Amino acid sequence: MLTINNLTKRYGNKTAVDNLTLHIAPGEIYGFIGHNGAGKTTTIKACCGIIGFDGGEILVDGVSIKENPIECKKKFAYIPDNPDLYEFLSGIKYLNFVADIYAIPKSERNELIKKYADMFELTDSLAEPISNYSHGMKQKLAIISALIRKPNLMILDEPFVGLDPKASHLLKEIMAELCKNGGAIFFSTHVLEVAEKLCTKVAIIKDGKLVISGDTAEVIGNASLESVFLELEAE
């Protein structure tokens, strides 16, 4: 569903991502782990067509993000690490804006918004301007705006930051459900316990290079993801 082949991204002389290859198949929840500045967000932004790259190829459902960005972007939903939304809009207006961009039929959008807003207990606040929202509420709104697109692929950058335990649990359930229905999820996280429990596959990146990737069980063996990560970091 998401194919990253030999991705290389340079900023001047610095190579932020170096020849990275990852394949995320339908039904997989793929955790992307690495220290700060390892290249996770750069990889995610490249996958979403936010930044260009110097080498390699990224395909979403076989479509190149470089060659056909608009077609690709219709296939996934992205949630950034910082839910910086349009504060001058109300929650409902923001969701309607996203629904317009993704051409969600009028008949469906009300239903989808109600379903997810109720789920994340945000319905009552939808009329409020986003400027009045807390960080967690903004994160919930960003998640709802992603879910109403009914994406097959979700690309998330640190999605659990700022969520309360209930919303966090709910998001994990939704992620699992999406994958059960043939979707896929690629997300970065620093919460290794979550990655260990939730992900079917994990990849660890260090200084822009892929250190290890594969089935979570195979990668961690008898140890924990935390000990594997720390060991690889120390090398």
Add this chain to the structure above:
Amino acid sequence: MFKTLLKINIQSLFLSMFSNGKGKEKKQKKKSPLMLVLIGLLAIYIVVCLIGSVALMFSPIAEVFGTIPDLNWLYFALAGIMVFLLTFVGSVFSTQNLIFKAKDNELLLSMPVPTLYILASRVASLFVLDLFYAAVMAIPMIGVYIYHHGFSLSLLAFYIIGILLIIVFSAAVTAFCGWAIALVSTKFKKSNTIQLILSVGFFMAYMVFAMNMQEYLQKLLTNGETIAAAVKKAMPVFYWFGKACTDGELASIVLLAVTAIIPFILGCMLISKSFIKIATAKKSANKKKYVAKELSASSAKVALLKKEFARFFSMPMYILNSATGGLMLILFAVIMTVKGDEMGLDMLFVAAPEVTELIPLIIAAVIGFCSAMCNPAASSISLECSKINVLRSMPINSDDFFFAKYAVNFTVGFVPMTVAFVFIAIGFKLEALTLVALFVSAVSFLALTSFINLTANLMMPKFSWQNEMVVIKQSGAVLIAMLAGIAATATLYAPAYWLTDYISVEAYFFIQSAVCIALCFGFIKFYKTSGKARFERMSA
């Protein structure tokens, strides 16, 4: 600690003016020396024009009052009033954003930094901003006085000290007003509307004052003594300033210093008491509960346009700064219509037909200048800030993205232009063909300047900022857009002065419209190719 805070604030205000803020990518490109020279030359041109026009306006006053021993202080009092007004109007509505709405307020409040330091550093940067406004008025006014009456070291010293104290006084009053506006804003749900009405009211009052300046100066020349008595009684601060300059009275400058510095300190202390409350306030505690209703669906293009309009109307600062031209245009048209007869327009039409031939050209140039001052697109890309990443991750094509920003700019110029045309049609009694040609010319020129504004921001986006005000008021893109707009006005309308000897003014307008439309097509081609490529490289 205070020095560090001040440095950061000033950096945020000025030094990053031309930074494109594209993070790591920006290291790859530097501005070409030619671009920097052009920017410099344009900036010098504008400063010279501004200072020159002030000098010309005040030269006769300086000449007359400098020779009247008992009234020569009035000229300096007038300089003080002008500096105070300019700095006050220039920064009163920036204050709320600069002091209370800065994005780093919470970060700084979490640090072991005394609130008074945060506040004082913000007010000090306001002072620095005011210095630039004051210079436009203060430099030419002392210049013409020295030109007419000779140089004296004590005069210059007292003048500089006095002007600095007046700026302190103005900063104190401005900070106090900003605090009051911010306090009101926390109480009302529709605070933006209130703020907008206040802003437009202030601006209109200032414009009316500026447009009637010549009349006031005339009255000053004929009723000097009466006005001097009134200033001495009602505005002693400016009287002390005048006396210090002309008579070198130390006592006057001390009185001025006390009057300026004490309110400044008291103001800072007062504001610091409620700074945390205002800076961290959420608007209105009464939550509006959402009631589900059928949502309207639009195309992506319309959705982006609606979002752009929502942003425009959500920020009074944005409206006031980027729609200045529209307000000026309406004011110009209304004054000319209402006071046209009084100003002798009717008589002019009859007495000097050769001059009246120039009237459509003058109107066109005024409209062109005002169009150039309507520039929301010059900062709308920068205002996306980090949200540009979310937009870029969506299936949005560059045409729709640019169209939304362009359309807002065009509409913001077009609506007041149409209103103004109604008044122009009534007030100037132009022939139907002339009026149509003028309208076509104005609309096509607005179409062009809207492209210029958008392109300036596309070439110089600034996605990293602490405060929207920096982007809206002081970013390089806005400055370049304004200068380019003025240059376009001069280039496209000045030739008419000579060419209308050979062709009719209507023909000139149609030719000029054709040139504007051709240039617009050039821009459209640019946005389909290079512009699109730039959009695809955009990230915060």
